[in-house]
Amino acid sequence: MSDPSLASFEYLEKLPGTTFNKLYEQPSTALAIFRRMLPHLAKTFVMTLLYMSKPLPLADLDEWVEPNSQRERGDALSTLSRLHIVAITAPSRDNPQHVSLLPNFRKSLRYALTGGGNHHSFGVPSQDSDPDVTIEALDEYATSQWEGILHYLVHSVGGGRASGKLSESVTTLLTSGDLVRRPGSGPGAHGITKSGFSFLLQEVNAQVWTLLLLFIENSELLGMNSVEVLSFLFMLGSLELGQAYTTTTLTESQLHTLNQLVDFGLVYIPESTPTLFFPTRLSTTLTSDATALRSVGAGFDAAIASRGGESQGFIIIETNYRMYAYTSSPLQIAVLALFTKLYIRYPNLVAGKITQKSIGEAIRHGITADQVIAYLNTHAHPQLHKTPAALAGGPVLPPTVVDQIKLWQLETERMETIPGFLFKDFQDFKEYNDCSKYADEIGVLQWKSDGKRTFFVTRHEQLRDFIKSRKAREAAK
Amino acid sequence: MPRAIRGVLVKVDPSIKAIIVNIDAENHAFIIEDLDEDHLVIKENMVSVLKGRIDEILAAVLTVSNPNGAESDSDY
Structure with missing residues:
Protein backbone atom coordinates (compact mmCIF):
# COMPACT_ATOMS: atom_id res chain seq x y z
CA MET A 1 0.00 0.00 0.00
CA SER A 2 1.20 3.48 -0.75
CA ASP A 3 0.40 4.98 2.63
CA PRO A 4 2.48 3.33 5.35
CA SER A 5 -0.07 4.08 8.04
CA LEU A 6 -2.74 2.28 6.03
CA ALA A 7 -0.64 -0.83 6.26
CA SER A 8 -1.29 -0.86 9.99
CA PHE A 9 -4.94 -1.36 9.27
CA GLU A 10 -4.22 -4.75 7.77
CA TYR A 11 -4.28 -5.90 11.37
CA LEU A 12 -7.92 -4.88 11.59
CA GLU A 13 -8.86 -6.77 8.47
CA LYS A 14 -7.67 -9.99 10.08
CA LEU A 15 -10.07 -9.67 13.01
CA PRO A 16 -13.11 -11.99 13.07
CA GLY A 17 -16.60 -10.67 12.31
CA THR A 18 -17.77 -10.93 15.91
CA THR A 19 -15.01 -8.56 17.00
CA PHE A 20 -16.16 -6.08 14.39
CA ASN A 21 -19.71 -6.35 15.63
CA LYS A 22 -18.59 -5.43 19.13
CA LEU A 23 -16.33 -2.67 17.82
CA TYR A 24 -19.13 -1.09 15.82
CA GLU A 25 -21.25 -0.74 18.96
CA GLN A 26 -19.21 2.41 19.57
CA PRO A 27 -20.20 5.31 17.29
CA SER A 28 -16.66 6.72 17.45
CA THR A 29 -15.25 3.49 16.02
CA ALA A 30 -17.76 3.42 13.20
CA LEU A 31 -16.96 7.02 12.35
CA ALA A 32 -13.19 6.50 12.54
CA ILE A 33 -13.31 3.48 10.24
CA PHE A 34 -15.59 5.33 7.86
CA ARG A 35 -13.32 8.37 7.73
CA ARG A 36 -9.94 6.72 7.67
CA MET A 37 -10.19 3.40 5.90
CA LEU A 38 -12.72 3.62 3.10
CA PRO A 39 -12.05 4.63 -0.51
CA HIS A 40 -14.25 7.50 -1.76
CA LEU A 41 -16.64 5.32 -3.71
CA ALA A 42 -17.17 3.09 -0.66
CA LYS A 43 -18.01 6.19 1.39
CA THR A 44 -20.62 7.14 -1.18
CA PHE A 45 -22.14 3.66 -1.02
CA VAL A 46 -22.28 3.80 2.77
CA MET A 47 -23.90 7.23 2.82
CA THR A 48 -26.57 6.17 0.34
CA LEU A 49 -27.34 2.95 2.17
CA LEU A 50 -27.32 4.61 5.59
CA TYR A 51 -30.98 5.64 5.72
CA MET A 52 -32.46 2.97 3.49
CA SER A 53 -35.02 0.85 5.24
CA LYS A 54 -34.78 -2.15 2.91
CA PRO A 55 -31.80 -3.97 1.38
CA LEU A 56 -30.90 -2.61 -2.04
CA PRO A 57 -30.69 -4.93 -5.06
CA LEU A 58 -27.07 -5.16 -6.17
CA ALA A 59 -28.13 -4.42 -9.73
CA ASP A 60 -29.45 -0.99 -8.64
CA LEU A 61 -26.13 -0.25 -7.00
CA ASP A 62 -24.39 -1.04 -10.25
CA GLU A 63 -26.40 1.66 -11.99
CA TRP A 64 -24.69 4.34 -9.91
CA VAL A 65 -21.31 3.27 -11.17
CA GLU A 66 -19.99 4.21 -14.57
CA PRO A 67 -19.55 1.10 -16.71
CA ASN A 68 -15.81 1.71 -17.11
CA SER A 69 -15.26 1.97 -13.35
CA GLN A 70 -16.06 -1.65 -12.53
CA ARG A 71 -12.67 -2.07 -10.91
CA GLU A 72 -13.33 0.73 -8.41
CA ARG A 73 -16.76 -0.69 -7.67
CA GLY A 74 -15.33 -4.15 -6.97
CA ASP A 75 -12.60 -2.65 -4.85
CA ALA A 76 -15.05 -0.62 -2.78
CA LEU A 77 -17.43 -3.52 -2.22
CA SER A 78 -14.65 -5.90 -1.25
CA THR A 79 -13.24 -3.41 1.27
CA LEU A 80 -16.71 -2.91 2.73
CA SER A 81 -17.38 -6.59 3.13
CA ARG A 82 -13.89 -7.32 4.50
CA LEU A 83 -14.47 -4.70 7.19
CA HIS A 84 -17.89 -6.23 7.89
CA ILE A 85 -19.72 -3.01 7.04
CA VAL A 86 -22.07 -4.36 4.36
CA ALA A 87 -23.70 -7.72 3.92
CA ILE A 88 -24.36 -9.06 0.45
CA THR A 89 -26.86 -11.88 0.22
CA ALA A 90 -25.78 -15.07 -1.46
CA PRO A 91 -26.86 -15.29 -5.08
CA SER A 92 -29.60 -17.75 -5.90
CA ARG A 93 -31.75 -18.45 -8.93
CA ASP A 94 -34.96 -16.63 -8.07
CA ASN A 95 -33.59 -14.04 -5.62
CA PRO A 96 -31.17 -11.48 -7.03
CA GLN A 97 -28.31 -10.33 -4.76
CA HIS A 98 -29.10 -7.62 -2.22
CA VAL A 99 -26.76 -5.34 -0.34
CA SER A 100 -27.35 -3.69 3.06
CA LEU A 101 -25.40 -2.14 5.92
CA LEU A 102 -24.91 -4.35 8.98
CA PRO A 103 -27.26 -3.17 11.77
CA ASN A 104 -24.57 -2.33 14.36
CA PHE A 105 -22.57 -0.22 11.97
CA ARG A 106 -25.67 1.54 10.64
CA LYS A 107 -26.94 2.41 14.09
CA SER A 108 -23.55 3.67 15.30
CA LEU A 109 -22.80 5.76 12.25
CA ARG A 110 -26.25 7.38 12.49
CA TYR A 111 -25.54 8.23 16.12
CA ALA A 112 -22.11 9.55 15.23
CA LEU A 113 -23.46 11.84 12.51
CA THR A 114 -26.62 13.10 14.16
CA GLY A 115 -25.86 12.74 17.86
CA GLY A 116 -28.11 10.96 20.33
CA GLY A 117 -27.79 7.81 22.35
CA ASN A 118 -26.06 7.47 25.68
CA HIS A 119 -22.72 5.93 24.81
CA HIS A 120 -19.86 8.19 26.10
CA SER A 121 -18.11 7.07 22.96
CA PHE A 122 -16.64 10.46 22.16
CA GLY A 123 -15.19 10.91 25.64
CA VAL A 124 -16.72 12.85 28.47
CA PRO A 125 -15.34 16.40 28.62
CA SER A 126 -14.64 17.59 32.11
CA GLN A 127 -15.86 20.91 33.48
CA ASP A 128 -12.70 21.47 35.51
CA SER A 129 -9.57 22.23 33.65
CA ASP A 130 -5.96 22.83 34.51
CA PRO A 131 -4.73 26.31 33.60
CA ASP A 132 -1.12 25.04 33.41
CA VAL A 133 -1.94 22.67 30.57
CA THR A 134 -1.65 24.65 27.35
CA THR A 285 -4.64 12.90 14.72
CA LEU A 286 -4.73 9.10 14.99
CA THR A 287 -7.73 8.67 12.76
CA SER A 288 -7.76 11.85 10.71
CA ASP A 289 -7.05 11.93 7.02
CA ALA A 290 -3.86 12.80 5.20
CA THR A 291 -4.10 16.59 5.48
CA ALA A 292 -4.24 16.41 9.22
CA LEU A 293 -1.28 14.07 9.16
CA ARG A 294 0.86 16.74 7.68
CA SER A 295 -0.16 19.03 10.47
CA VAL A 296 1.27 16.54 12.94
CA GLY A 297 4.59 17.10 11.27
CA ALA A 298 3.94 20.83 11.23
CA GLY A 299 3.07 20.71 14.90
CA PHE A 300 6.33 19.00 15.70
CA ASP A 301 8.34 21.40 13.58
CA ALA A 302 6.72 24.23 15.46
CA ALA A 303 7.54 22.57 18.74
CA ILE A 304 11.15 21.99 17.73
CA ALA A 305 11.60 25.48 16.28
CA SER A 306 10.22 27.11 19.42
CA ARG A 307 12.85 25.32 21.45
CA GLY A 308 15.58 26.78 19.26
CA GLY A 309 16.32 23.56 17.42
CA GLU A 310 17.23 23.31 13.74
CA SER A 311 14.76 24.14 11.00
CA GLN A 312 13.43 21.45 8.70
CA GLY A 313 15.96 20.89 5.91
CA PHE A 314 19.55 20.17 6.82
CA ILE A 315 20.92 17.70 4.29
CA ILE A 316 22.92 18.62 1.19
CA ILE A 317 23.63 15.94 -1.39
CA GLU A 318 26.12 16.54 -4.17
CA THR A 319 26.15 14.78 -7.51
CA ASN A 320 29.34 12.99 -6.44
CA TYR A 321 27.39 11.21 -3.65
CA ARG A 322 28.91 13.37 -0.91
CA MET A 323 26.48 14.23 1.84
CA TYR A 324 26.68 17.13 4.28
CA ALA A 325 24.17 17.37 7.09
CA TYR A 326 23.93 20.48 9.24
CA THR A 327 22.78 18.93 12.45
CA SER A 328 23.97 18.20 15.94
CA SER A 329 21.04 16.00 16.93
CA PRO A 330 22.24 12.50 17.83
CA LEU A 331 18.91 11.15 16.61
CA GLN A 332 19.34 12.53 13.10
CA ILE A 333 23.00 11.57 12.92
CA ALA A 334 22.17 8.03 13.96
CA VAL A 335 19.45 7.81 11.32
CA LEU A 336 21.85 9.11 8.65
CA ALA A 337 24.44 6.57 9.74
CA LEU A 338 21.98 3.85 8.82
CA PHE A 339 22.54 4.44 5.11
CA THR A 340 25.59 6.68 4.64
CA LYS A 341 29.25 6.23 5.41
CA LEU A 342 30.07 9.11 7.74
CA TYR A 343 33.61 10.48 7.74
CA ILE A 344 33.75 13.72 9.69
CA ARG A 345 31.76 15.15 12.54
CA TYR A 346 32.01 18.82 13.46
CA PRO A 347 29.97 20.48 16.21
CA ASN A 348 27.18 21.42 13.78
CA LEU A 349 27.95 19.35 10.69
CA VAL A 350 28.48 15.75 9.69
CA ALA A 351 29.94 14.83 6.33
CA GLY A 352 29.79 11.50 4.63
CA LYS A 353 29.27 9.66 1.41
CA ILE A 354 26.53 7.44 0.04
CA THR A 355 28.20 4.30 -1.24
CA GLN A 356 27.06 1.03 -2.70
CA LYS A 357 28.19 -0.64 0.50
CA SER A 358 26.30 1.71 2.81
CA ILE A 359 23.08 1.40 0.79
CA GLY A 360 23.52 -2.38 0.56
CA GLU A 361 23.90 -2.47 4.33
CA ALA A 362 20.70 -0.48 4.77
CA ILE A 363 18.78 -2.73 2.40
CA ARG A 364 19.99 -5.79 4.27
CA HIS A 365 18.54 -4.19 7.40
CA GLY A 366 15.17 -3.97 5.65
CA ILE A 367 15.22 -0.30 4.63
CA THR A 368 14.06 0.27 1.06
CA ALA A 369 15.62 2.64 -1.45
CA ASP A 370 12.35 4.57 -1.57
CA GLN A 371 12.46 5.12 2.18
CA VAL A 372 15.99 6.49 1.95
CA ILE A 373 15.09 8.78 -0.94
CA ALA A 374 11.95 10.00 0.78
CA TYR A 375 13.93 10.74 3.92
CA LEU A 376 16.55 12.71 1.98
CA ASN A 377 13.83 14.55 0.09
CA THR A 378 11.90 15.69 3.15
CA HIS A 379 15.07 16.81 4.93
CA ALA A 380 16.78 18.46 1.96
CA HIS A 381 18.54 21.72 2.79
CA PRO A 382 16.87 24.92 1.52
CA GLN A 383 19.95 25.42 -0.66
CA LEU A 384 19.01 22.30 -2.64
CA HIS A 385 15.57 23.77 -3.27
CA LYS A 386 17.27 26.79 -4.91
CA THR A 387 19.04 24.86 -7.66
CA PRO A 388 17.85 25.82 -11.16
CA ALA A 389 16.33 22.35 -11.68
CA ALA A 390 14.35 22.47 -8.44
CA LEU A 391 13.12 26.01 -9.11
CA ALA A 392 11.78 24.83 -12.46
CA GLY A 393 9.69 22.25 -10.64
CA GLY A 394 12.21 19.47 -11.13
CA PRO A 395 13.65 17.08 -8.56
CA VAL A 396 15.31 18.46 -5.44
CA LEU A 397 17.88 15.71 -5.10
CA PRO A 398 20.46 15.13 -7.84
CA PRO A 399 18.83 12.62 -10.22
CA THR A 400 22.07 10.65 -10.61
CA VAL A 401 22.14 9.88 -6.90
CA VAL A 402 18.46 8.95 -6.76
CA ASP A 403 18.77 6.63 -9.76
CA GLN A 404 21.92 5.04 -8.43
CA ILE A 405 20.32 4.30 -5.05
CA LYS A 406 17.46 2.58 -6.85
CA LEU A 407 19.86 0.61 -9.04
CA TRP A 408 21.80 -0.55 -6.00
CA GLN A 409 18.59 -1.80 -4.50
CA LEU A 410 17.73 -3.74 -7.67
CA GLU A 411 21.10 -5.43 -7.44
CA THR A 412 20.41 -6.85 -3.99
CA GLU A 413 16.66 -7.37 -4.33
CA ARG A 414 16.37 -9.86 -7.13
CA MET A 415 13.06 -11.42 -6.17
CA GLU A 416 9.60 -9.95 -5.98
CA THR A 417 7.19 -12.09 -3.97
CA ILE A 418 3.40 -11.79 -3.79
CA PRO A 419 1.39 -14.13 -1.56
CA GLY A 420 -1.92 -15.30 -2.99
CA PHE A 421 -3.70 -18.11 -4.80
CA LEU A 422 -3.12 -19.98 -8.02
CA PHE A 423 -6.27 -20.94 -9.96
CA LYS A 424 -6.08 -23.77 -12.45
CA ASP A 425 -7.92 -26.78 -13.93
CA PHE A 426 -10.76 -24.86 -15.53
CA GLN A 427 -13.32 -26.87 -17.44
CA ASP A 428 -13.10 -24.89 -20.65
CA PHE A 429 -11.59 -21.74 -22.03
CA LYS A 430 -14.78 -19.77 -21.52
CA GLU A 431 -14.83 -20.46 -17.79
CA TYR A 432 -11.16 -19.52 -17.54
CA ASN A 433 -11.69 -16.37 -19.55
CA ASP A 434 -14.72 -15.17 -17.54
CA CYS A 435 -12.97 -15.77 -14.23
CA SER A 436 -9.69 -14.13 -15.18
CA LYS A 437 -11.54 -11.13 -16.60
CA TYR A 438 -13.51 -10.79 -13.38
CA ALA A 439 -10.31 -11.08 -11.34
CA ASP A 440 -8.79 -8.29 -13.41
CA GLU A 441 -11.88 -6.11 -12.93
CA ILE A 442 -11.78 -6.36 -9.15
CA GLY A 443 -8.05 -5.70 -9.23
CA VAL A 444 -6.67 -8.90 -7.75
CA LEU A 445 -5.12 -10.44 -10.89
CA GLN A 446 -1.32 -10.67 -10.78
CA TRP A 447 -0.39 -13.07 -13.56
CA LYS A 448 -2.21 -15.13 -16.16
CA SER A 449 -1.47 -17.45 -19.00
CA ASP A 450 -4.17 -18.06 -21.59
CA GLY A 451 -2.25 -21.05 -22.94
CA LYS A 452 -2.14 -22.84 -19.61
CA ARG A 453 -5.55 -21.58 -18.47
CA THR A 454 -4.00 -20.62 -15.18
CA PHE A 455 -3.93 -17.36 -13.26
CA PHE A 456 -2.69 -15.98 -9.96
CA VAL A 457 -4.69 -13.65 -7.66
CA THR A 458 -4.03 -11.96 -4.33
CA ARG A 459 -7.46 -12.63 -2.82
CA HIS A 460 -9.85 -15.46 -3.54
CA GLU A 461 -13.06 -14.77 -1.52
CA GLN A 462 -14.88 -12.67 -4.12
CA LEU A 463 -13.67 -14.85 -6.95
CA ARG A 464 -14.97 -17.95 -5.17
CA ASP A 465 -18.41 -16.34 -4.91
CA PHE A 466 -18.22 -15.34 -8.55
CA ILE A 467 -17.42 -18.89 -9.63
CA LYS A 468 -20.32 -20.22 -7.56
CA SER A 469 -22.84 -17.72 -8.93
CA ARG A 470 -21.56 -18.39 -12.43
CA LYS A 471 -22.12 -22.11 -11.86
CA ALA A 472 -25.66 -21.40 -10.66
CA ARG A 473 -26.40 -19.34 -13.76
CA GLU A 474 -24.99 -22.03 -16.06
CA ALA A 475 -27.13 -24.64 -14.34
CA ALA A 476 -30.22 -22.47 -14.77
CA LYS A 477 -29.79 -22.27 -18.55
CA MET B 1 -14.54 -27.08 -10.95
CA PRO B 2 -11.33 -25.01 -10.93
CA ARG B 3 -8.82 -25.53 -8.16
CA ALA B 4 -7.27 -22.81 -5.99
CA ILE B 5 -3.85 -23.39 -4.46
CA ARG B 6 -2.34 -21.13 -1.80
CA GLY B 7 1.20 -20.02 -2.59
CA VAL B 8 3.54 -17.14 -3.27
CA LEU B 9 4.03 -15.74 -6.76
CA VAL B 10 7.71 -15.03 -7.39
CA LYS B 11 8.83 -12.64 -10.14
CA VAL B 12 12.51 -13.04 -10.99
CA ASP B 13 15.05 -12.78 -13.80
CA PRO B 14 15.43 -15.96 -15.84
CA SER B 15 18.95 -16.35 -14.44
CA ILE B 16 17.72 -16.38 -10.85
CA LYS B 17 14.86 -18.64 -11.83
CA ALA B 18 17.39 -21.16 -13.11
CA ILE B 19 19.04 -21.11 -9.69
CA ILE B 20 15.69 -21.67 -7.96
CA VAL B 21 14.86 -24.60 -10.25
CA ASN B 22 18.28 -26.03 -9.44
CA ILE B 23 17.73 -25.73 -5.71
CA ASP B 24 14.31 -27.31 -6.03
CA ALA B 25 15.66 -30.22 -8.05
CA GLU B 26 17.30 -31.61 -4.90
CA ASN B 27 14.12 -32.52 -3.03
CA HIS B 28 11.24 -30.56 -4.63
CA ALA B 29 10.58 -28.72 -1.40
CA PHE B 30 9.97 -25.27 -2.89
CA ILE B 31 8.16 -25.04 -6.22
CA ILE B 32 4.41 -25.59 -6.50
CA GLU B 33 4.09 -24.57 -10.13
CA ASP B 34 6.55 -23.42 -12.77
CA LEU B 35 4.61 -20.75 -14.68
CA ASP B 36 6.87 -19.23 -17.33
CA GLU B 37 10.43 -18.05 -17.76
CA ASP B 38 10.23 -15.36 -15.08
CA HIS B 39 7.32 -16.47 -12.87
CA LEU B 40 7.03 -19.28 -10.32
CA VAL B 41 4.65 -20.22 -7.52
CA ILE B 42 6.41 -21.48 -4.42
CA LYS B 43 5.30 -22.70 -1.01
CA GLU B 44 4.44 -19.92 1.40
CA ASN B 45 6.54 -21.15 4.32
CA MET B 46 9.66 -21.66 2.22
CA VAL B 47 10.14 -18.08 0.93
CA SER B 48 12.70 -16.97 3.52
CA VAL B 49 14.59 -20.28 3.28
CA LEU B 50 14.74 -19.88 -0.48
CA LYS B 51 15.92 -16.26 -0.24
CA GLY B 52 18.70 -17.35 2.10
CA ARG B 53 19.81 -20.12 -0.27
CA ILE B 54 19.86 -17.77 -3.26
CA ASP B 55 21.90 -15.18 -1.36
CA GLU B 56 24.41 -17.88 -0.42
CA ILE B 57 24.77 -19.08 -3.99
CA LEU B 58 25.04 -15.55 -5.38
CA ALA B 59 27.62 -14.58 -2.78
CA ALA B 60 29.72 -17.56 -3.84
CA VAL B 61 29.38 -16.80 -7.57
CA LEU B 62 29.68 -13.02 -7.60
CA THR B 63 32.86 -12.50 -5.66
CA VAL B 64 33.78 -8.98 -6.74
CA SER B 65 31.13 -6.74 -8.26
CA ASN B 66 32.18 -3.25 -7.34
CA PRO B 67 32.22 -0.97 -10.39
CA ASN B 68 33.48 1.94 -8.29
CA GLY B 69 36.73 0.10 -7.74
CA ALA B 70 37.98 -0.08 -4.18
CA GLU B 71 35.77 1.92 -1.84
CA SER B 72 37.33 5.33 -2.01
CA ASP B 73 37.84 5.72 1.70
CA SER B 74 40.93 7.82 1.22
CA ASP B 75 39.38 10.81 -0.50
CA TYR B 76 38.89 12.77 2.69
Missing part, protein backbone atom coordinates in the same frame (compact mmCIF):
# COMPACT_ATOMS: atom_id res chain seq x y z
CA ILE A 135 -1.47 23.31 23.83
CA GLU A 136 2.21 24.26 23.68
CA ALA A 137 2.91 22.33 26.88
CA LEU A 138 1.10 19.30 25.48
CA ASP A 139 3.07 19.47 22.24
CA GLU A 140 6.30 19.68 24.12
CA TYR A 141 5.35 16.77 26.36
CA ALA A 142 4.36 14.61 23.37
CA THR A 143 7.54 15.47 21.47
CA SER A 144 9.84 14.73 24.37
CA GLN A 145 8.15 11.40 25.20
CA TRP A 146 8.16 10.30 21.58
CA GLU A 147 11.74 11.35 20.95
CA GLY A 148 12.68 9.44 24.08
CA ILE A 149 11.40 6.28 22.44
CA LEU A 150 13.20 7.02 19.17
CA HIS A 151 16.42 7.79 21.05
CA TYR A 152 16.19 4.48 22.83
CA LEU A 153 15.94 2.71 19.47
CA VAL A 154 18.76 4.67 17.90
CA HIS A 155 21.10 4.26 20.82
CA SER A 156 20.61 0.53 20.75
CA VAL A 157 22.40 0.73 17.37
CA GLY A 158 25.46 2.12 19.04
CA GLY A 159 25.70 -0.67 21.59
CA GLY A 160 22.70 -0.62 23.85
CA ARG A 161 23.28 2.59 25.76
CA ALA A 162 19.73 3.25 26.91
CA SER A 163 18.70 6.77 27.76
CA GLY A 164 17.29 5.53 31.06
CA LYS A 165 14.23 7.70 31.34
CA LEU A 166 12.04 5.29 29.40
CA SER A 167 9.65 3.23 31.48
CA GLU A 168 10.08 -0.51 31.78
CA SER A 169 6.78 -1.27 30.03
CA VAL A 170 7.78 0.66 26.90
CA THR A 171 11.13 -1.08 26.60
CA THR A 172 9.45 -4.45 27.11
CA LEU A 173 7.00 -3.57 24.37
CA LEU A 174 9.78 -2.57 21.95
CA THR A 175 11.60 -5.81 22.70
CA SER A 176 8.56 -8.03 22.33
CA GLY A 177 7.67 -6.28 19.07
CA ASP A 178 11.12 -7.23 17.80
CA LEU A 179 12.09 -3.61 17.19
CA VAL A 180 15.15 -4.01 19.43
CA ARG A 181 16.83 -7.00 20.94
CA ARG A 182 18.28 -6.84 24.41
CA PRO A 183 22.02 -7.53 24.49
CA GLY A 184 22.66 -11.10 25.54
CA SER A 185 19.28 -12.51 24.57
CA GLY A 186 20.91 -14.76 21.99
CA PRO A 187 24.09 -15.25 20.01
CA GLY A 188 24.74 -12.18 17.90
CA ALA A 189 21.40 -10.76 18.98
CA HIS A 190 22.18 -7.24 19.98
CA GLY A 191 20.64 -3.87 19.38
CA ILE A 192 18.16 -2.76 16.79
CA THR A 193 16.45 -5.16 14.36
CA LYS A 194 15.30 -4.93 10.76
CA SER A 195 11.81 -3.87 11.70
CA GLY A 196 13.30 -1.32 14.09
CA PHE A 197 15.22 0.28 11.23
CA SER A 198 12.23 0.69 9.00
CA PHE A 199 10.24 1.90 12.01
CA LEU A 200 12.71 4.78 12.43
CA LEU A 201 12.25 6.00 8.87
CA GLN A 202 8.45 5.99 8.97
CA GLU A 203 6.16 8.96 9.38
CA VAL A 204 5.22 9.81 12.96
CA ASN A 205 1.61 8.73 12.53
CA ALA A 206 2.66 5.37 11.11
CA GLN A 207 5.10 4.94 13.98
CA VAL A 208 2.38 5.62 16.52
CA TRP A 209 0.11 3.04 14.91
CA THR A 210 2.88 0.44 14.77
CA LEU A 211 3.49 0.86 18.46
CA LEU A 212 -0.21 0.83 19.32
CA LEU A 213 -0.81 -2.38 17.37
CA LEU A 214 2.07 -3.98 19.27
CA PHE A 215 0.42 -2.83 22.44
CA ILE A 216 -2.94 -4.32 21.43
CA GLU A 217 -1.36 -7.66 20.61
CA ASN A 218 0.44 -7.61 23.93
CA SER A 219 -2.65 -6.63 25.88
CA GLU A 220 -4.40 -9.74 24.62
CA LEU A 221 -1.65 -11.78 26.25
CA LEU A 222 -2.16 -9.88 29.49
CA GLY A 223 -5.82 -10.88 29.43
CA MET A 224 -7.15 -7.45 28.54
CA ASN A 225 -10.11 -7.04 26.24
CA SER A 226 -8.72 -6.01 22.87
CA VAL A 227 -12.11 -4.72 21.74
CA GLU A 228 -12.20 -2.26 24.64
CA VAL A 229 -8.62 -1.19 23.97
CA LEU A 230 -9.30 -0.68 20.26
CA SER A 231 -12.48 1.28 20.75
CA PHE A 232 -10.66 3.42 23.31
CA LEU A 233 -7.99 4.23 20.72
CA PHE A 234 -10.63 5.13 18.14
CA MET A 235 -12.27 7.35 20.73
CA LEU A 236 -8.96 9.15 21.35
CA GLY A 237 -8.86 10.01 17.68
CA SER A 238 -12.09 11.97 17.99
CA LEU A 239 -11.10 14.04 21.03
CA GLU A 240 -10.18 17.69 20.94
CA LEU A 241 -6.68 18.97 21.61
CA GLY A 242 -6.36 21.06 24.75
CA GLN A 243 -9.66 19.88 26.26
CA ALA A 244 -9.70 17.98 29.55
CA TYR A 245 -11.56 14.67 29.71
CA THR A 246 -12.59 12.66 32.74
CA THR A 247 -11.30 9.18 33.46
CA THR A 248 -14.24 8.17 35.64
CA THR A 249 -16.32 6.68 32.83
CA LEU A 250 -13.55 4.38 31.60
CA THR A 251 -13.42 0.62 32.15
CA GLU A 252 -10.49 -1.10 33.85
CA SER A 253 -8.82 -2.21 30.61
CA GLN A 254 -9.16 1.33 29.29
CA LEU A 255 -7.61 2.81 32.42
CA HIS A 256 -4.67 0.46 32.06
CA THR A 257 -4.36 1.50 28.41
CA LEU A 258 -4.48 5.14 29.43
CA ASN A 259 -1.53 4.68 31.77
CA GLN A 260 0.45 3.07 29.00
CA LEU A 261 -0.40 5.88 26.58
CA VAL A 262 1.02 8.39 29.05
CA ASP A 263 4.40 6.72 28.55
CA PHE A 264 4.07 7.03 24.77
CA GLY A 265 3.18 10.71 25.04
CA LEU A 266 -0.27 10.21 23.53
CA VAL A 267 -2.09 11.53 26.58
CA TYR A 268 -1.07 13.67 29.51
CA ILE A 269 -2.36 13.31 33.07
CA PRO A 270 -1.52 16.22 35.39
CA GLU A 271 -0.17 15.02 38.72
CA SER A 272 -2.48 17.26 40.70
CA THR A 273 -5.68 15.96 39.09
CA PRO A 274 -5.36 12.25 38.30
CA THR A 275 -9.02 11.97 37.23
CA LEU A 276 -8.44 14.20 34.22
CA PHE A 277 -6.58 13.41 31.04
CA PHE A 278 -5.53 15.56 28.10
CA PRO A 279 -5.06 14.05 24.63
CA THR A 280 -1.95 15.33 22.81
CA ARG A 281 -1.52 15.98 19.12
CA LEU A 282 -0.21 12.44 18.65
CA SER A 283 -3.56 10.95 19.64
CA THR A 284 -6.02 13.48 18.22
